[in-house]
Amino acid sequence: xxxxLMNQLVDRYDDGNWQSALITxxxxxxxGIAIHIIAYTLIKRIGxxxxxxxxxxxxxxxxxxxxxxxxxxxxxxxxxxxxxENQLVExxxxxxxxxxxxxxxxxxxxxxxxxxxxxxxxYDLGEKDNLKARRVYTQLRIMERxxxxxxxxxxxxxxxxxxxxxxxxxxxxxxxxxxxxxxLGFAAQRMIGNVLAGFQIAISQPIRIDDVVIVExxxxxxxxxxxxxxxxxxxxxxxxxxxxxxxxxxxxxNWTRVSADILGTVFIYTDYTVPVDKLREELTRILQxxxxxxxxxxVLQVTNSTERTMELRALMxxxxxxxxxxxxxxxxxxxxxxxxxxxxxxxxxxxxxxTPG
Numbered sequence: 001x002x003x004x005l006m007n008q009l010v011d012r013y014d015d016g017n018w019q020s021a022l023i024t025x026x027x028x029x030x031x032g033i034a035i036h037i038i039a040y041t042l043i044k045r046i047g048x049x050x051x052x053x054x055x056x057x058x059x060x061x062x063x064x065x066x067x068x069x070x071x072x073x074x075x076x077x078x079x080x081x082x083x084x085e086n087q088l089v090e091x092x093x094x095x096x097x098x099x100x101x102x103x104x105x106x107x108x109x110x111x112x113x114x115x116x117x118x119x120x121x122x123y124d125l126g127e128k129d130n131l132k133a134r135r136v137y138t139q140l141r142i143m144e145r146x147x148x149x150x151x152x153x154x155x156x157x158x159x160x161x162x163x164x165x166x167x168x169x170x171x172x173x174x175x176x177x178x179x180x181x182x183x184l185g186f187a188a189q190r191m192i193g194n195v196l197a198g199f200q201i202a203i204s205q206p207i208r209i210d211d212v213v214i215v216e217x218x219x220x221x222x223x224x225x226x227x228x229x230x231x232x233x234x235x236x237x238x239x240x241x242x243x244x245x246x247x248x249x250x251x252x253x254n255w256t257r258v259s260a261d262i263l264g265t266v267f268i269y270t271d272y273t274v275p276v277d278k279l280r281e282e283l284t285r286i287l288q289x290x291x292x293x294x295x296x297x298x299v300l301q302v303t304n305s306t307e308r309t310m311e312l313r314a315l316m317x318x319x320x321x322x323x324x325x326x327x328x329x330x331x332x333x334x335x336x337x338x339x340x341x342x343x344x345x346x347x348x349x350x351x352x353x354x355t356p357g
Contacts, residue, residue, distance in 0.1 A: 274346035
């Protein structure tokens with residue numbers, strides 16, 4: 001088949017022009033590669049001079065798909081201008097058209113990710129008070145996935161329509177689109193509901209990336225928000241996979257909905273003889289020595305009493321939920337240690353009064 005193609009090429013350019021056609025083809029490829037190298041060399045130099053990370057993102061996200069697109073277009077021009085007409089060349093042209101669709105889709109997806117990363121450069125999820133960053137990050141991630149999903153569907157549709165047989169089938173199916181739409185609607189009802197829930201989460205944001213939540217009696221962080229499901233990272237490193245509709249239809253706890261800071265509580269049960277003022281002083285000393293305390297809330301109150309014990313609640317604040325957890329554990333341990341060393345008689349105990357008979 002290759003020999004047949006070469007013979008046709010020689011027959012088409014029997015006067016020796018096939019050599020000039022070959023040289024022109026090589027020049028077209030060389031010009032395409034040269035344009036790509038010059039463009040991205042300039043982008044690299046501008047980025048090095050300005051120290052702007054956006055230029056580095058441009059090179060990272062668009063370099064490979066743009067090179068593939070340039071080379072594919074160059075090859076298509078060569079086949080269109082110089083190759084003889086036969087089935088093999090037509091198949092090659094069709095393959096190159098599919099590659100053009102592929103590389104354009106890849107380039108557009110890179111552009112979407114480039115825009116996302118360029119915006120996220122202004123926000124830091126590692127900050128203690130990262131509410132705004134989490135809001136923007138969640139919106140961008142969901143919208144990015146929606147756009148990429150739609151782009152891939154369009155690209156696949158366009159690629160399939162380049163096949164004549166599929167195009168004829170598509171026209172015939174269009175007449176029965178109403179019945180097919182009803183069938184597909186029932187079949188994909190749950191998936192469509194999850195996608196719509198993803199839209200609603202992106203707009204109303206009942207949850208955001210890195211929010212601290214309690215879902216199905218599990219305490220953890222929102223790790224991923226996808227179109228159809230959400231991944232919750234449990235405190236013991238397990239992963240809870242929940243459909244997006246769960247966060248629209250069912251109640252759950254979001255500890256960082258308004259801000260990242262949170263109050264922590266520690267309950268201590270003691271005898272009635274405990275000196276509460278001394279415990280307040282000790283609580284203040286413990287909090288001041290702990291870097292997890294943010295200095296805002298420091299309260300010790302008697303919140304309940306029974307016939308045997310007195311309930312004391314220590315209330316403290318921290319910048320985020322992990323810090324609050326560590327602070328509560330430390331305060332509980334030190335208060336118990338303080339009572340054991342200084343007021344062991346004030347620990348909970350049962351009294352029996354003996355009366356003479």
